[in-house]
Amino acid sequence: MPGERTTLEPQIREMAPLWRTGLDDYVNEISFSPNGDLLAAADASGAISIISLDDGKLRGKWQAHQLGTLKVQWSRSGKYLASGGQDAKLIVYDSKDFSRVAEMSLRRGWIENLLWHRKDDLLLAACGKQVKLYSFDGHLIQDFVEQKSTISDLVWHPQIPDMFATSGYSQATIWHVGQDSPRRTLAWKGSILKIDYSPNGKVLAAGCQDSSAHVWLLPGGSDLRMDGYATKVKELTWDSDSTFLASGGGPQAVIWDFSGKGPAGSKPEMLAGHDGFISVLKFAPSGLLLASGGLDGLIFIRDLSYLKKRKAQPAPWLVHHQEGAEVSCLNWRGALSLAAGYSDGTIAFFQIK
Template structure:
């Protein structure tokens, strides 16, 4: 009987086509799938948000949202409502969008230039972090700020755990700091990397979380024990972005290396890799299929960013 590893390697031999959608006029910072997997969204340096519909084996652009006055640095979808997404921008606002409308349904002023954003698993709260390491918790219903938390260290990425009772931050000191939620009392500070800890991602199953660091390593942590169970070391540059597949078995990681690494979570072995011409800033697995959305620092010519969104994993042409 073929192992999962072998069956996935075979799957990607037959499904390794990349489809590109040219949608932005500048670098794409963030891509994410809606919770039902029917839509993909991208946020760009060009201040816009694009939404695409996934038909069986192709993406088609559905809408371009305008309204932000600066770069859209990160976006995420509502964990349970497939039409709602939120964007963080350098214009000192976050915006909530409904894909059924052509404009934002809410714009919330914040205290600084926003660089990271996440939605609590129950959908009630949005957390947004800015360049001054201030994290603001916003009521997703009333759009009012509930609380601000100023940190004394560089905060890179923020996330709740899947149960929503812990809040995680990755730091410039290489630590993963864990707070209780909603009390926001510090519980643990895990020394994860000797260098800046950049990104954090939780698997959908609730077993592991992974962090990526400037030391070019990805570390995988057991969530119940808070111990590092393995590291992935195939990349040579700072790991900027991570994503677990819907079944929790595959982990994609990307950096300025000219490949995206796709590994078996349980063994660390390489399943496949996606060649890239330029650094990759964002990756996101589809919530139900083995399709990986990503965006690179592509250039049309030397001066102009191409603003392309790519999806890997479509059937290879016979």
């Protein structure tokens, strides 16, 4: 990437997992229960597994979808668990005994995006070109206008409870619950793969098919384009203070600084370490710990507070190296616990001390 600052790797520290467990297939997503006791995992066989965080033991497992289970998410209250699959079905379970509460079919396509509402037990799901809002017991609350292209991502606005954004070919679209048609369209000439609001709601970032990242500054809508990535950008994550945007699109994590005047005309921080392309990036929910997982099976955790202090980079933790497997998903439980899923079905749990 032209003009970047590449940070040389200091001596790496290693960290062992507290536990590891194995599932039958590729792990598509992992999700923590709100009380932090359980982890739900969706895998490519169509199953959902419930794992105890204390010891990594399997507490329950069932076949949820005829094809792969792509998404699994707990409701904010913790009362319900929802899953979406390649069979275009959206299913809600009671978290007490994981009995089925409701099943909804969204015609054709894969349910790759589902989100619980932050205050109520309402569920937003995207499948193909459709976006629908359901109650926890399966009642259709709202059917939004069908999009012209397949919806690639879905994200709630972090400050406005009923506002959300979708992405697809040539645009990001802003919606509001109660309005069937889009409130606003942010045009872009290529295919958008990933979107993420900054926590303060002032920036909507997009990862693109054409090996670029794109950001819109809100509410005005002026935009910036960041070029030079090695491949398409599918990995984006913000720190909790909306200062740093971390992006993938290659073997190095690319960090953009949005403090002060923002990243326009600036050089990003480039964090090396992975032997292959990065597959997932995730900031901790508070603080500046950034986890990166790669197609090489490596996981690194780095403390990016050195960027604010303008000091030398401290040694990252090499959290784990899973031989012969890709890191498929990461999720934080609080600021100091991290779970990882792998393409070979392994799930590992780490505690930072």
